[in-house]
Amino acid sequence: MPPAETCTPTLAGFTCGLDATLRVIAGKWKPLILYFVAQGGPTRYGALRRAVRDVSDKMLIQQLKELEADGLVKRTDYKEIPPRVDYSLTPLGRSLAEALVPLCSWGTDNMAEVTRVFAEREALQDGRIASKRSAAAE
Amino acid sequence: MPPAETCTPTLAGFTCGLDATLRVIAGKWKPLILYFVAQGGPTRYGALRRAVRDVSDKMLIQQLKELEADGLVKRTDYKEIPPRVDYSLTPLGRSLAEALVPLCSWGTDNMAEVTRVFAEREALQDGRIASKRSAAAE
DNA sequence: CTAGATACTTACCAAAAGGTGCATACTTGT
DNA sequence: ACAAGTATGCACCTTTTGGTAAGTATCTAG
Numbered sequence: 001m002p003p004a005e006t007c008t009p010t011l012a013g014f015t016c017g018l019d020a021t022l023r024v025i026a027g028k029w030k031p032l033i034l035y036f037v038a039q040g041g042p043t044r045y046g047a048l049r050r051a052v053r054d055v056s057d058k059m060l061i062q063q064l065k066e067l068e069a070d071g072l073v074k075r076t077d078y079k080e081i082p083p084r085v086d087y088s089l090t091p092l093g094r095s096l097a098e099a100l101v102p103l104c105s106w107g108t109d110n111m112a113e114v115t116r117v118f119a120e121r122e123a124l125q126d127g128r129i130a131s132k133r134s135a136a137a138e
Numbered sequence: 139m140p141p142a143e144t145c146t147p148t149l150a151g152f153t154c155g156l157d158a159t160l161r162v163i164a165g166k167w168k169p170l171i172l173y174f175v176a177q178g179g180p181t182r183y184g185a186l187r188r189a190v191r192d193v194s195d196k197m198l199i200q201q202l203k204e205l206e207a208d209g210l211v212k213r214t215d216y217k218e219i220p221p222r223v224d225y226s227l228t229p230l231g232r233s234l235a236e237a238l239v240p241l242c243s244w245g246t247d248n249m250a251e252v253t254r255v256f257a258e259r260e261a262l263q264d265g266r267i268a269s270k271r272s273a274a275a276e
Numbered sequence: 277c278t279a280g281a282t283a284c285t286t287a288c289c290a291a292a293a294g295g296t297g298c299a300t301a302c303t304t305g306t
Numbered sequence: 307a308c309a310a311g312t313a314t315g316c317a318c319c320t321t322t323t324g325g326t327a328a329g330t331a332t333c334t335a336g
Contacts, residue, residue, distance in 0.1 A: 027293090058294075058296090059293085062293095081303065
């Protein structure tokens with residue numbers, strides 16, 4: 001872990017490197033997209049859609065456009081008649097995807113823990129909802 | 139980069155380790171909080187507030203509570219009369235903070251690039267706003 | 277006596293994120 | 307002839323997120 005000084009004084013509007021990174025990968029799906037494209041090489045839109053589960057078309061397209069605008073992914077349109085398009089990583093995107101690997105490992109290593117914590121939280125929420133309901137019923 | 143198979147088949151509701159991690163650090167400020175606390179050791183609320191620039195009290199407290207509930211940070215209340223509280227990382231939190239380091243480095247290494255891209259995007263947006271305004275003026 | 281610091285809490289409101297469903301234009305399979 | 311797949315675009319709406327401003331209790335400095 002570098003000292004605080006490497007992080008505090010920076011140009012532009014970023015408070016530190018992490019801040020800069022976050023502006024680029026903020027968004028519910030971007031890290032996942034990056035990660036899947038990194039694994040599969042050039043990936044067709046439909047394949048990505050199936051890989052990143054629960055993402056809607058709207059969101060996937062939107063995030064892909066932003067990633068493209070940010071120079072992380074490259075869109076290739078083959079101009080074929082049933083549309084064919086695929087997405088691949090630029091060198092910049094590839095380097096970011098690599099920086100994402102430790103996060104992926106952390107999640108894999110601590111998934112049991114995370115699952116447990118989330119179960120507890122949901123239990124609490126259900127409790128609150130239940131009590132709200134009963135309060136409203138009076 | 140591990141093969142796709144390490145990522146696809148998992149328990150609970152997570153599609154992969156990265157997905158699990160993201161559920162925990164999602165939120166505009168959480169990675170930054172984690173990172174600053176990792177650097178400073180036990181950090182007082184006010185110090186954190188000043189370190190994570192532009193964060194409001196509401197947000198900072200909220201995210202701290204979630205991080206605490208998720209077992210990543212530990213809150214210590216000294217019960218003193220002008221309130222004194224500090225936040226430190228749990229072992230789990232420390233391991234996550236370490237997984238964040240590559241992201242921080244990436245941001246630092248590519249800050250020029252990121253800055254440039256963001257400047258372009260803002261220029262485009264301003265253009266759109268301007269054209270919208272002129273269209274509305276007719 | 278008033279201002280400011282401490283660590284929050286709450287209510288209210290605006291903005292952003294995200295979901296659903298419909299439409300496109302063309303091809304392939306039934 | 308009709309449904310499904312292909313990669314999007316668009317309009318509408320709800321949910322989530324986040325900001326602002328005020329308030330709390332106690333202490334210290336001016």
